[in-house]
Amino acid sequence: MLERDFLEFINENRLFGSADRVLLAVSGGLDSMVMTHLFHQIRQPIAIAHVNFGLRGDDSDGDARFVQNKAQQYGVPFHLTHFDTVAEAHKRGISIQMVARDLRYDWFAQLVQQEGYACVATAHHQNDVLETLLLNLVRGTGLAGLHGIAIRQNNLIRPLWFATRDELEIYAQEQGLQWREDSSNAEDKYVRNRLRHHVVPVLMSMNPSLFKTLPQTIGKLRAAETLMREELERSWQNVARISDDRVLLASDALQNLTEPVFRLAEWLKPYGFSIDQTAQMWQALRHQPGQVFQSATHRITHEREGLLLTPLSESADYYLTLDRLPDEPLDVEGRFSLTFNGFEKPTDFRPPTDAATVCFDADRLHWPLTIRPWQQGDRFRPLGLNGHKLVSDLLNDQKVSRPDRERTAVLLSDNQIAWVIGRRLDHRFRVTAETKRIVQVSMQ
Template sequence: MERDFLGFINDNHLFGPTDRVLLAVSGGLDSMVMTELVHRIGQPFAIAHVNFGLRGEESNADARFVQNKAEQYGVPFHLTQVDTKAVAEERGISIQMAARELRYAWFRQLLSENNYACVATAHHLNDVLETVLLNFTRGTGIAGLHGIAVNQNQVVRPLLFASRDQLVAYYEANKLTHREDSSNPEDKYARNRIRHHVVPVLTELNPALWQTFPRTVDRLRAAETLLRTELERSWQEISEPWGEQTLLRSDKLLSLSELPFRLSEWLKPFGFMVDQVEQMTNALTQSVGQQFLSPTHRIIHERNGLVLEPLRLAPDYEIRLTDWPSAAINVTGHFALAVQLIDKPDNIPTNPAVACLDADKLTFPITIRPWRQGDRFRPLGLNGHKLVSDLLNDLKLSRSERERTAVLLSGDSIAWVIGRRIDHRFRITPTTQRVCQLTLLNRL
C-alpha cells in the first residue's frame, strides 16, 4: 500500500518529499490510514482537526483522540471548534454545507499562517463514486461526473487510488485505531443511503467495479479537458469585448452546434440558469429587446446579438450648477463634461459629443441628470417637440446605451440630450455673442 500511495502522489505531483503537508484528520478510519501512510513514507506533516460540535461529548472525544495521535506521531496539532448549527442558520444553508465552508476556510488560514504546502484530505474511490451518483441525481455537467478533484487549490486527495475495502485491509493489517462516527450507519443523509443501498448493488452487478471505475473517471476528466478547450475556442470566436460589456454575435452563435449547452457552460459563472439559457436561444430568432437577469449580470437581446454586462442599478444622480466651473464637471462613474465659454466659432462642430449653445440663453441652475420617461425637448431644426425616448429609439441605441443617456437642463428646459442632440431653442444664431461649448469627455 505504501508503494501505491507514494506512486499516486508522484504521478499526480501532489507534493514533494520535503514539503510540509497539513493532514485533515477527523479520527475516522480513512483519515487514520492516511496519517499512517504519510508517516510511513517519511513525509513532514502536521494534523488539523475541526470539532463541529454536532455530537456533544462524542465530538469532544474525537478531538482528544486526534490530539493524542498527533502527540504519538510527534507532529504539530491544530484544533478549532465551531458552532456549525448556528452558522448554518445564520447563512441559511445546510449543516453539511456550513461544515464544509468552515472547514476549508480554516484550512486556508492554517496554510497561510504556517507555510504548509497543501492540505490533504482522506477521500477515496468510494467517496468519488458516491459524489458522482449524488451529482447525477441532482443534475450536473460533465465536471460533476468525474467526482472529486485529485489536486485543486492546495487541497490534495492522496487516497483517491484506493477503495474503502483496501483501506480497511491496510487498517486491520497494521492494527490501527480510529473513532467511529455514530451517524455513519444512519440513512439520514443522501450520501449514506447511496453508500448503504446503491453501491452494494453496483458492486454486485460488476465485481470488478473498483478496477473499472477509476478508468471511467480518467476518461471523463480527459473528455472535460477537451470540452473546455473547445468551449474556450468557440467563446473567443463569437464574443467581442467592449468595456464592461461583451457582445455574443447572433450570426456566429446560430452557426454553432449544441448552442444551448455551450451558452449554459459559458454563462454559468455569471449566475444564469439553464431555463434562462433556453429562452435566450429562442430569443435569437425573435424580435429584439428581451432581457435576462442573474444575481450579478444581465443579458439583453440586441440587434446584433446578446449583450452581457454587469448588473447595475439604474443611474441615480443629479448635479446642479449655479455657475460654470473652471474644471471639468465629473459625474462619478458615468461621464465627465469639459466646459468652455468662448467667442462664436467660425465653424460649429458637428460631433454629437460637442454641444455649442448660446450662453446668454442658458439660465441657472443648470442641472445634469439621467433622462426620464416623459422628458421632451425641441431637437435642432424641428418646429415641434419630441420625446427623448423617441429620439433614442430613432438612433437605434441599445437598451444599455439608452439607460446611460443623460440630459442637461437650463432651468426646467432640456438644452442638450448629452452626446445625442441639442435643443433648437439654445442653438447659436447670428445674434449670439457668447458660446458655451460643452464636450463629452467619456462617451456614454
C-alpha cells in the first residue's frame, strides 16, 4: 500500500525521471530508512549521503557506520562528511539547529554539482509538515509559512510528504527494517519536540482526521497565497513609478488601496525593510515630507509625491582635477558624465536655458578645475543674485530629494564654486558682453 502511494505521489508531482540519479539524505532514523527502502523497491538509481554532526559522541559515530553499512548492502554510492557543529554555531552566532541545517544543505548542493545528481531527497513527512506549520505560526508568519514544508524546492524533494509517521512505522515493522533511534527526539529541549510531544496530541484528540484534512488545508492556503501574489503584483504596477534605480510609490495611489501597510510590507520585504518600518512609513505619509527609513541595502525617503525607494549610495568621496579641456566625455565616478567644448563667442550667442548645460567665460576659469561632492558649508553666488547662498539652501529651495542631494557635485575654479553641477551657475563665471571665448559643459 505504502509503495503504491509512494510511486503515485512521485509521478503525480513529477519529482524525478526513472533514469535520474537521486541523492538520499539519510540519517539512519526510521523515516530515512523507510525512504531508502522505498527507493530500492522501485529500482530508482540512488546514492546515500550522511552527515555526522558530532553532537552525540559515540552515538553519532554509530549512526554513520550504520548508514554506511546499509549503503553497502544496497550496493549504492555512499557519501559521508563530519562537522564540528557546536564550534561552527559559536562562530556564526546562531543556534546549533540552524547551523546544522545550513551545513548539511550546503554540502548536499556541493554533491549535486560535483556528482551530477538530479535532486536531493529528504524524508520529511506529514508530521514534519504540521510541526513546521505550527512552529512558524508560533514565531509569526504570513501565508507562505503556513504551507509547512514544500514538496519541492528547486532540486530538493520530499517524496514522503504524503505519509504520516505512524504509517511509516507500520511499514517499517512489516518489512522488518532496522533503524537508529535518536535519544534527543524524546527530550523537550527543542521547541519542535515540545510541539510534537504536547501540542500535536491535543490537536489529534480534537480532530482524529487531522492528517487527512491537512493536505487540503495547505492546498487552500497555497491557492490563497497565489491569488494574493497576483493582487500584489497588479497593485504594484498601479502604485510604483520606476526610473532607473529608483522607485516612487505614489502616495495618492497608496491612499486608495485596502490594507496598504500589508502591501507595503510585502513589496519592501525583498529590500530588507521590516513590518514595523512599513507601518511607520504609512504613518509618515500623514505628515510633512522628509522622514527617512533605512535597511541594510536601501533607503525609503518620504517625498512630497510619495515614498522614494533608492539603493544606499556608495561613499561619495572623490576629487577629480582637470588640467585642460578633456577631449572625451568625463565619467564622474559612474554617477554622471560631463562633456566639455571650447569655442569663440558667436555674435548671436544666447545662454542655454537648461540647467544641465552651462557656458563659462573661458578667461574667468583658472585651471586646474576641480570636481567633488558638495559639502556642508559650501557657498556660491547664484546666477543673477548679488549675495552668496549656501548650496544646502539651494537644494532645499529646489526641493531636491535626499538621494539626489547625495549625488550632487560642484565644479570649482581656484577653490571657488563655478557651478553646482546640473543645478545653478555661479554669477561670477557667467558669459558677459566682454566675453571672447566660451567653455560649454553639458551634464548627462
